[in-house]
Amino acid sequence: MPNVRIEYFAILREHAGKDAEELQTGACTAGELFNELADRYAFPELNSMKVAINEEFDDWDTALADGDSVAFIPPVAGG
Amino acid sequence: MPNVRIEYFAILREHAGKDAEELQTGACTAGELFNELADRYAFPELNSMKVAINEEFDDWDTALADGDSVAFIPPVAGG
Amino acid sequence: MMRFAFSREPVSGADIRRLVGDDAAGAYVAFEGWVRNHNEGREVRRLEYEAYESLGVKEGERIIAEAGQRFGGASVYCVHRLGPLEIGDIAVIVGVSTPHRGEAFDACRYVIDEVKHRVPIWKKEHYVDGDSGWVNCERCASAAHDHDHDSHDDPSGDERQRGTGRRQAG
Amino acid sequence: MMRFAFSREPVSGADIRRLVGDDAAGAYVAFEGWVRNHNEGREVRRLEYEAYESLGVKEGERIIAEAGQRFGGASVYCVHRLGPLEIGDIAVIVGVSTPHRGEAFDACRYVIDEVKHRVPIWKKEHYVDGDSGWVNCERCASAAHDHDHDSHDDPSGDERQRGTGRRQAG
Numbered sequence: 001m002p003n004v005r006i007e008y009f010a011i012l013r014e015h016a017g018k019d020a021e022e023l024q025t026g027a028c029t030a031g032e033l034f035n036e037l038a039d040r041y042a043f044p045e046l047n048s049m050k051v052a053i054n055e056e057f058d059d060w061d062t063a064l065a066d067g068d069s070v071a072f073i074p075p076v077a078g079g
Numbered sequence: 080m081p082n083v084r085i086e087y088f089a090i091l092r093e094h095a096g097k098d099a100e101e102l103q104t105g106a107c108t109a110g111e112l113f114n115e116l117a118d119r120y121a122f123p124e125l126n127s128m129k130v131a132i133n134e135e136f137d138d139w140d141t142a143l144a145d146g147d148s149v150a151f152i153p154p155v156a157g158g
Numbered sequence: 159m160m161r162f163a164f165s166r167e168p169v170s171g172a173d174i175r176r177l178v179g180d181d182a183a184g185a186y187v188a189f190e191g192w193v194r195n196h197n198e199g200r201e202v203r204r205l206e207y208e209a210y211e212s213l214g215v216k217e218g219e220r221i222i223a224e225a226g227q228r229f230g231g232a233s234v235y236c237v238h239r240l241g242p243l244e245i246g247d248i249a250v251i252v253g254v255s256t257p258h259r260g261e262a263f264d265a266c267r268y269v270i271d272e273v274k275h276r277v278p279i280w281k282k283e284h285y286v287d288g289d290s291g292w293v294n295c296e297r298c299a300s301a302a303h304d305h306d307h308d309s310h311d312d313p314s315g316d317e318r319q320r321g322t323g324r325r326q327a328g
Numbered sequence: 329m330m331r332f333a334f335s336r337e338p339v340s341g342a343d344i345r346r347l348v349g350d351d352a353a354g355a356y357v358a359f360e361g362w363v364r365n366h367n368e369g370r371e372v373r374r375l376e377y378e379a380y381e382s383l384g385v386k387e388g389e390r391i392i393a394e395a396g397q398r399f400g401g402a403s404v405y406c407v408h409r410l411g412p413l414e415i416g417d418i419a420v421i422v423g424v425s426t427p428h429r430g431e432a433f434d435a436c437r438y439v440i441d442e443v444k445h446r447v448p449i450w451k452k453e454h455y456v457d458g459d460s461g462w463v464n465c466e467r468c469a470s471a472a473h474d475h476d477h478d479s480h481d482d483p484s485g486d487e488r489q490r491g492t493g494r495r496q497a498g
Contacts, residue, residue, distance in 0.1 A: 009209075009210055010282070057213075057217075071278075073278050074292070075294035075295055076279055076294070079249060152380065153450060153465050155444070155445070155448055155464070157451070158361040170342075171341045171345060181415050182364060184361065185360070185361060185362070187358070188341070188357070189356070192353055192355070263359075263436070267433050
């Protein structure tokens, strides 16, 4: 049960009602963690979501380690 | 023998020693006029020279008419 | 490095130009993204940008380093605004100086294209009709809600991984 | 029209930007040609531009009209300096605003490429070593003088008509 910090941005931040939180999760991978939180906060389904672990883009099936910082990246719209 | 006004620019102005002049020429075409003046002022030989008659680009074999304004266009170098 | 930055204050073309100025440079190309009064048929009143700043700066610096390598010796700066913006404001600005102009155009275009694609920045538009929405998110979201809410149980699946958002022009 | 102009006074990016500003435009691309401290291996101290102004303005306006037609709705201004310039001065500036960025890049590049090719402007460089010369003219001239001064008796011949000057980058 890794203890992770999660950062929420944009539409996910609004759904979660917070910028960030720390929690202990039963999820083994970033993808499983997203599904756990999507159920809890009723996240909208988004195309081309990405995930970053410890401030670098990473894969959804990367295993989570204790102390990881995880951020979900909704479709970007800079410029 | 048309009476024409000639404008000199850049390297041709420096060779002619003047910005412009009016003269009566025996030349029938813009090209002949250039040769006449090139001999008089020892114009350097330049690649890709152009000619303008009455403020529009024109052909070297265009016949000159009385009152025409002629400008020789050395290779350009804007920017 | 520090060639990519976020700013909560207005930015100007003159600021960027100063940063890339160089007596050996002969060409300067700048791109500015302006806040338009409309987007996809809706009248926009104002908007907000939000970013994952730490990752955004890293990714921005990577893009600029790539541009320098691809387009010989381009000197590049890019600043992206965050927070509330009004119509006509500069949302993003990229300035590039190079010895010759071809590389300046190519490097500038490369940087803005990649920044729009890769840097974690989000835009919320507030419309004249009082509505608002996150660009690239709201339509997918509502479409998904409308017909099948169950399909999001595998975020690591193909659709999420490979799908590309609609590209934002402008 | 008046979208192409010559100026004997310094020009700034901010001037051009103001002229093409528009709340419906989302993209702005500017090109500036800067006076470099060197050209073709020689150190440049300063330079002068001279133009056939009446024909130059006509040709510049034609180029901008072409850009507007080719790159849907581009709003374009271009100003070229005349007279003496110092290192780092802006020699020419092109500003383009469009709804979307692709057209802004394409229109800006089209305009500067065509201006450099077609508008009757000449540049005299003054070098650090005290020498000076008209760019694109001096080398052809001296080469011709060196070996055959008689070949210039047909300016309407193929070489003159079809020959292209060395393109000036930057």
